[in-house]
Amino acid sequence: MLWQMFEANATMYPEKRIGDLPGISVGHRFYSRAEMVAVGFHSHWLNGIDYMGQSYRKGVYHNYTFPLAVAIVISGMYEDDLDNAEDVIYTGQGGHDLTGNKRQIRDQKLERGNLALKNCVEQCVPVRVVRGHECASSYCGRVYTYDGLYKVVQYWAEKGLSGFTVFKYRLRRMEGQPILTTNQVQFSYGRVPQSVAEIRGLVCEDISGGQEDVPIPATNLVDDPPVAPSGYTYCKSLQIAKNVKLPANVSGCNCQGTCVDPRTCACAKLNGSDFPYVQINGGRLIEARAVVFECGPSCGCGPGCVNRTSQRGIKHRLEVFRTPKKGWAVRSWDFIPSGAPVCEYIGALVRTEDTDHVCENNYIFDIDCLQTMRGLGGRERRLGDVSVSAINSFDGDDQKSESVPEFCIDAGSTGNIARFINHSCEPNLFVQCVLSSHHDVKLARVMLFAADNIPPMQELTYDYGYALDSVSGPSGKIKQMPCYCGAADCRKRLF
Structure with a gap:
């Protein structure tokens, strides 16, 4: 059928052209490579690089040097690819094992598509970028x-992960186009590094300086020259301000070793006579709750108890990476199952009133457990049994606590990896208040849990929870900040 279309000159765009094609806008989906070939959007069935050859030296392109690339397909076929959405490291063609294991088996050469992309660098010619990923609704199993x-x-040659020479091309998305939506871009193309030597753009081997059980590298493929995260001190535990006094430890359960019977465990009774976690993959939260009561320092159970799931620190291999528009961001090298704890929001625990004079600090997290429990400030009220009688300082008539949380966590100058996690209007993490050593909800621990199964190399995000027009500057004027999360239903503004 396609050959008949070519012979009849029935393709939509039989001649290759630089730039966009009329009628094909950002976000358009092709349900096979054949469709792209038929339209003339990308004319190769297998090759990732579509380019103009020497036959185009005449006519409107007579001033260009050929070959010249016009489009590429990113589909995870090369182990050396690295896709950061708006900033891409793309591997040239050739020397690839076609058996499906994505390995290089010989050196690449600077010819054909590789030479065409090099000429694009030197002549400032943009290319169309198409991403392919698996899709059950497509008849060929993929969508583009x-x-x-x-x-x-930029382009350069280097030894790839398999030891053979490959040509690498750095591509940056041009300004003024519709933003990418999170369901358009798949972040799992890049092969997870197996060692420090394989980490591309490495600017810091471990931002925690050995404090975390799992090192947290930082990478930067955006800035030139690349810089590491700075302007803060890493800490893995809350720093308590001098004018903040934590409540005394509450009496705990009498369980021994690990809590197993919710009918007899005093901590389980606080959670509605049930454990909030299941003992799968190191412990997973069954559902988001108004507040979770965990076992604490006065309990008889040990550190392996399922009801201490959020207290075990960071267990997934996380990476801080630089983005073109959102600053620093965080992703995981590991698959994170739904309900798994990711990290606690750590910083200085201070009184909210002491931050009123601080300007341009975007790292303040209000401890708003009371607001969540009551469904205030536009927050969705969470269902679930909460033992109110066990919560100290829970005063239903406290109007101040309803409007402004009394305490907050300031991670501006000191904090952990959570300070780098970005906002999204369609996040894959959710915020959960947790109580363990005491039961004062105004001083609850703030945990981030996986809201869904999260594949490796996908950016981790949560909803910052700002209401529009809720932030004012020192003069009292409403401040506005654009949102670049890229979600399909993005609110367009962070606040």
Whole structure:
């Protein structure tokens, strides 16, 4: 059928062209490579690089040096690819094992598509970028999404992960195009590094300086020259301000070793006579709750108890990476199952009133457990049994606590990896207040849990929870900040 279309000159765009094609906008989906070939959007069935050859030297392109790339497909076929959505490290063609294991088996050469992308760098010619990923609704099992024009800003040759020479191309998405949506871009193309030597753009081997059980590297493929995260001190436990006094430890359960019977465990009774976690994959939260009561220092059970799940520190291999628009961000090298704890929001525990004079601090997290429990400030009220009688300082007539949380966590100058996790209007993490050593909800621990199964290399995000027009500057004027989360239903503003 396709050959008949070519012979009849029935393709939509039989001649290759630089830039966008009329009628094919960002976000357009092709349900096979054949559709792209038929339209003339990308004319190769297998090759990732579509380019103009020497036959295009005449006519409107007579001033260009050929070959010249016009489009590429990113589909996870090369182990050396690294896809950061708006900033891409793309591996050239050739020397690839076609058996499906994505390995290089020979050196690549600077010819054909590889030479065409090199010429794009030198002549500032943009290329169309198409991303392909698995899709059950496509008859060929994959779908290809047009993600816009990218500028090829750099190229070089290096030894790839398999020891053979590969050509690498750095592409950056051009400004002024519709933003990428999170369901358009798949972040799992890049092969998870197996060692420090394989980490591309490494600017810090461990931002925690050995404090965390699992090192947290930082990478930067955006800035030139690349810089590491700075302007703060890493800490893995809350720093308590001098004018903040934590409540005394409450009496705990009498369980021994590990809590197993919710009918007799005093901590389980606080959670509605049930344990909030299941003992799967190191412990997973069954559902988001108004507040979770965990076992604490006065309990008889040990550290392996399922009701201490959030107290075990960071267990997944996390990475801080630089983005073109959102600053620093966080992703996991590991699969994170739904309900698994990711990290606690750590910083200085201070009184909210003491931060009123602080300007441009975007790392303050209000401890708003009371607001969540009551469904205030636009927050969705969470269902679930809560033992109110066990909560100290829970005063239903306290109007101040309803409007402004009394305490907050300031991670501006000191904090952990949570300070780098970005907002999203469609997040894959959720915030959960947890009580363990005491039962004062105004001083609850703030934990981030996986809201869904999260594949490796996908950015981790949570909803910052700002209401629009809720932030004012020193003069009292409403402040506005655009949102670049890229979600399909993005609110367009952070606040």
